[in-house]
Amino acid sequence: MFRSSSLRLAALYTAGFALSVVALGAISLITTEAALRRMFDDRIAAESASLIQEYRTEGREGVVQAVRERDRTPGALDYGLQGADGRAIAGRLAGARAPAGWSVLSMGAAREDAERTRVLAARLPNGERLLVGDDVDRTEALNDELVRRLALAFVGVVLLGVAGGWGLSRGVHRRIASITGTAQAIIDGDLTRRVPAARAADDLGSLAATLNRMLDRIGVLMESVRQVSNDIAHDLRTPLTRLRARLEASLRAGDRAERVEAIEGALADLDAILGTFAALLRIAQIEGGARRAAFRPVDLAELSRTVVEAFAPSAEDAGQSLQLRAEGPLLAEGDPELLTQMLVNLVENGLRHAGPNARVEVRCKRAGGAPVISVVDDGPGVPAAERERLFDRFHRLETSRSTPGSGLGLALVAAVARLHGAEASLDDAAPGLACLVTFQTPG
Amino acid sequence: MKLLLVEDDAQAAAFLKRALAEAGHTVDLAASGRDGLLLAAGEAYDVIILDRMLPHLDGLAILRTIRASKVKTPVLILTAMGGIDDRVEGLEAGGDDYLIKPFAFSELLARVNALARRPPTSDVTTTLRVADVEMDLLKRTLTRAGERIELQPREFQLLEFLMRHAGRVVTRTMLLEGVWDFHFDPKTNIVDTHISRLRGKLDRGHSRELIHTVRGAGYCLREP
Numbered sequence: 001m002f003r004s005s006s007l008r009l010a011a012l013y014t015a016g017f018a019l020s021v022v023a024l025g026a027i028s029l030i031t032t033e034a035a036l037r038r039m040f041d042d043r044i045a046a047e048s049a050s051l052i053q054e055y056r057t058e059g060r061e062g063v064v065q066a067v068r069e070r071d072r073t074p075g076a077l078d079y080g081l082q083g084a085d086g087r088a089i090a091g092r093l094a095g096a097r098a099p100a101g102w103s104v105l106s107m108g109a110a111r112e113d114a115e116r117t118r119v120l121a122a123r124l125p126n127g128e129r130l131l132v133g134d135d136v137d138r139t140e141a142l143n144d145e146l147v148r149r150l151a152l153a154f155v156g157v158v159l160l161g162v163a164g165g166w167g168l169s170r171g172v173h174r175r176i177a178s179i180t181g182t183a184q185a186i187i188d189g190d191l192t193r194r195v196p197a198a199r200a201a202d203d204l205g206s207l208a209a210t211l212n213r214m215l216d217r218i219g220v221l222m223e224s225v226r227q228v229s230n231d232i233a234h235d236l237r238t239p240l241t242r243l244r245a246r247l248e249a250s251l252r253a254g255d256r257a258e259r260v261e262a263i264e265g266a267l268a269d270l271d272a273i274l275g276t277f278a279a280l281l282r283i284a285q286i287e288g289g290a291r292r293a294a295f296r297p298v299d300l301a302e303l304s305r306t307v308v309e310a311f312a313p314s315a316e317d318a319g320q321s322l323q324l325r326a327e328g329p330l331l332a333e334g335d336p337e338l339l340t341q342m343l344v345n346l347v348e349n350g351l352r353h354a355g356p357n358a359r360v361e362v363r364c365k366r367a368g369g370a371p372v373i374s375v376v377d378d379g380p381g382v383p384a385a386e387r388e389r390l391f392d393r394f395h396r397l398e399t400s401r402s403t404p405g406s407g408l409g410l411a412l413v414a415a416v417a418r419l420h421g422a423e424a425s426l427d428d429a430a431p432g433l434a435c436l437v438t439f440q441t442p443g
Numbered sequence: 444m445k446l447l448l449v450e451d452d453a454q455a456a457a458f459l460k461r462a463l464a465e466a467g468h469t470v471d472l473a474a475s476g477r478d479g480l481l482l483a484a485g486e487a488y489d490v491i492i493l494d495r496m497l498p499h500l501d502g503l504a505i506l507r508t509i510r511a512s513k514v515k516t517p518v519l520i521l522t523a524m525g526g527i528d529d530r531v532e533g534l535e536a537g538g539d540d541y542l543i544k545p546f547a548f549s550e551l552l553a554r555v556n557a558l559a560r561r562p563p564t565s566d567v568t569t570t571l572r573v574a575d576v577e578m579d580l581l582k583r584t585l586t587r588a589g590e591r592i593e594l595q596p597r598e599f600q601l602l603e604f605l606m607r608h609a610g611r612v613v614t615r616t617m618l619l620e621g622v623w624d625f626h627f628d629p630k631t632n633i634v635d636t637h638i639s640r641l642r643g644k645l646d647r648g649h650s651r652e653l654i655h656t657v658r659g660a661g662y663c664l665r666e667p
Contacts, residue, residue, distance in 0.1 A: 275628065294528075294531070306623065309595075309597055310597070310623055310625070310633050311631060313633070313636040313637060314632065314633050314636040337626055340625065341625075341627045344625070344629050348629060348630055348631055351631070
């Protein structure tokens with residue numbers, strides 16, 4: 001818990017906030033104190049001025065009477081009237097020894113609770129001295145009260161910060177702990193575990209969702225690796241058995257010609273097995289997706305022309321025909337080498353399955369802005385239910401088990417298409433089959 | 444020819460050395476990248492055959508070092524199956540050709556022969572001549588015994604490749620790469636079909652056949 005980054009952050013934040021409360025309190029204390037003192041001084045000066053005015057209207061007796069009267073009033077200021085020589089005449093401050101102008105006097109200095117008084121000494125027009133003062137401790141009491149309240153606020157801020165930080169980090173910590181727990185479970189081998197979905201659609205929630213998607217993707221890849229190893233085990237067993245039989249036959253062969261024939265047959269088998277391996281590795285690498293670095297603009301029509309020109313003579317020799325239908329350049333972003341191999345696989349697939357006298361056509365066109373390459377044959381076609389599985393590794397129609405082919409041609413087509421963000425699909429061309437690769441609309 | 448073979452698998456190396464020797468070549472063997480580097484820098488070879496995966500030292504690192512020290516000997520790189528970027532990387536590092544393991548020995552032999560430097564001809568050759576066949580590379584025209592023969596552009600490229608390698612065996616894979624830029628093996632034998640059409644145009648009406656099939660290897664264009 002104490003290594004929780006959110007708690008550390010909350011503590012830091014609280015400390016910073018408390019520090020600023022202290023600074024704010026100090027500033028307000030200083031300004032309040034100054035303002036209070038000024039207010040007190042103003043009141044003393046106003047009283048002094050009003051008594052001097054009293055002298056002018058009511059005479060000296062009026063002043064003496066006013067001083068005595070105010071001394072009796074509770075809560076009033078302190079007053080004193082002295083003769084010009086300093087002898088006491090009237091009022092509580094009459095005995096004070098104050099210099100002219102402002103001063104602070106300690107009254108009854110001998111006592112413990114000495115009162116300090118702020119005094120203004122002025123002269124009446126007849127030369128007598130008028131003292132007006134106020135208890136300094138009253139301003140200080142006000143200040144103390146302010147300090148007490150600020151301290152209370154400080155404690156409140158700190159408590160609130162600590163409690164808030166604790167609560168906040170506990171919530172975050174719990175959610176991170178659930179992610180950590182899931183990761184640990186997966187490390188321990190339980191690949192089906194997922195981070196519990198968060199109620200809140202916040203950053204941690206989206207992190208959890210992203211992690212889950214990543215785990216799903218890893219799961220799919222793991223499954224496909226498992227599938228491939230199974231497929232290899234199954235699909236290579238037959239050719240490997242045949243290879244072994246041929247090699248044994250070559251050992252038993254009576255004459256040289258027979259032996260050479262058996263070994264050449266074995267080599268052909270071996271090449272077919274190696275070809276299957278190479279295709280599998282290639283598909284795996286393409287699915288790894290590392291090839292996008294080699295992407296550049298490719299004219300699919302030009303690429304198709306090269307492939308059709310390369311395969312048309314062989315098709316003609318087999319009594320088939322291979323044609324290109326393209327209306328000008330068809331640009332897409334991609335890896336020309338892989339796209340060429342993809343198209344070659346489609347063309348070979350079409351020629352192989354459409355049978356003798358078949359017509360196969362490569363079409364390049366745009367559909368709603370998206371480049372589409374399609375290879376259409378007029379062969380027997382494939383039932384709709386079978387079509388999607390044709391893109392799986394090693395999936396072969398039962399009817400074509402006897403014809404050569406590894407069952408990987410269309411799997412490679414699908415892998416190349418996926419790498420290009422394109423979609424490989426099969427369609428009925430009545431009567432034949434149409435293989436389509438639809439690229440993304442550029443831009 | 445004098446060849447350097449850098450290969451760490453002793454059995455494979457011994458087999459290759461014997462087979463290359465049977466084909467009339469002298470072979471020096473280096474079992475490690477360090478030995479290979481020393482030999483390549485110290486001796487004069489016609490072709491270096493370099494395995495890409497060597498213990499301790501990557502074959503491409505050796506190749507770069509060789510090239511950095513101005514050794515211009517042609518290098519054939521042997522790469523592992525499935526590495527689809529290996530070819531580009533190998534050529535960028537200064538390799539002249541590449542071959543994917545496992546390979547047929549005839550393929551290796553044909554490529555080694557094709558790589559060996561021929562007697563110095565000017566780089567700006569504009570005419571290729573084999574027997575009574577003359578190819579003008581600028582005008583893209585072809586004559587045999589003075590008679591004009593019309594070829595499709597791809598057929599012209601195919602014949603040009605054969606003429607540039609005249610007297611040497613070229614394999615189907617070499618033709619797929621050199622003429623069509625196909626760096627994979629199609630299942631259909633398109634090379635044989637195109638060769639047979641080219642033969643029809645080039646050798647028809649002439650008593651001497653120039654394009655010869657080399658069994659188990661490929662084709663060879665030469666005077667009979």
